[in-house]
């Protein structure tokens with residue numbers, strides 16, 4: 001990771017108002033190739049709004065978003081996903097009653113070749129199950145026994161795993177994870193953190209929104225501190241402390257005073 005490279009995803013001066021509430025107030029953002037960028041901030045700082053803006057879930061009032069240097073303007077999450085920005089939300093966009101394979105291919109189903117697929121819209125289940133199995137085992141998630149198993153029967157960590165595998169499976173350019181460990185136990189969190197690092201080692205940059213400072217400091221290459229609707233600063237987890245991060249988030253320290261203390 002090097003900040004001299006062109007960011008994979010960047011934003012400049014983005015503004016998002018909800019009526020009289022300004023959720024994003026000229027916010028900037030940069031994600032570089034191959035990095036895990038954590039986004040931290042107090043409740044209401046605008047982290048979700050930032051993620052929604054760069055993943056097409058809300059339209060922005062002002063500002064610019066660039067993907068690989070090219071300006072983009074998404075009007076739906078589907079558009080952002082097609083462009084390679086895959087977002088896994090806290091409440092997971094998985095369908096509990098569907099199988100793992102069906103979930104992985106939701107909205108991207110493979111049709112049977114030839115007439116049956118093209119005109120009868122028949123799904124190629126064998127191919128989908130094979131690819132789903134391959135992807136899960138590639139990511140070390142084959143504790144899941146049966147690819148036909150409904151997602152509602154999986155543990156929280158396994159569900160998160162399926163969602164991440166889905167993102168990793170489709171050649172996404174960017175993976176955004178919103179509080180991936182929030183609902184998980186210690187063991188499951190560990191697995192998900194390993195999975196995130198594994199996905200990074202495959203070259204995919206990741207945005208990690210989290211309130212969990214030990215998790216953030218464990219895996220992030222850089223930490224974007226969001227405060228009052230904008231990026232306050234970016235800190236290096238190798239030189240900054242968790243106390244600094246929390247002080248910056250809450251306004252107890254400014255980037256200048258935190259630097260002096262360092």
Ligand SMILES: Nc1ncnc2c1ncn2[C@@H]1O[C@H](COP(=O)(O)OP(=O)(O)OP(=O)(O)O)[C@@H](O)[C@H]1O
Nearest residue numbers: 018021022023041042043044045046047048049050
């Ligand atoms: N749909 C909405 N309608 C009105 N106000 C909203 C909406 N979404 C967010 N806001 C407001 O925008 C501000 C930023 O909210 P946002 O959810 O982006 O913060 P956050 O940093 O993700 O917070 P948290 O850590 O609590 O999830 C808050 O004041 C919030 O009340």
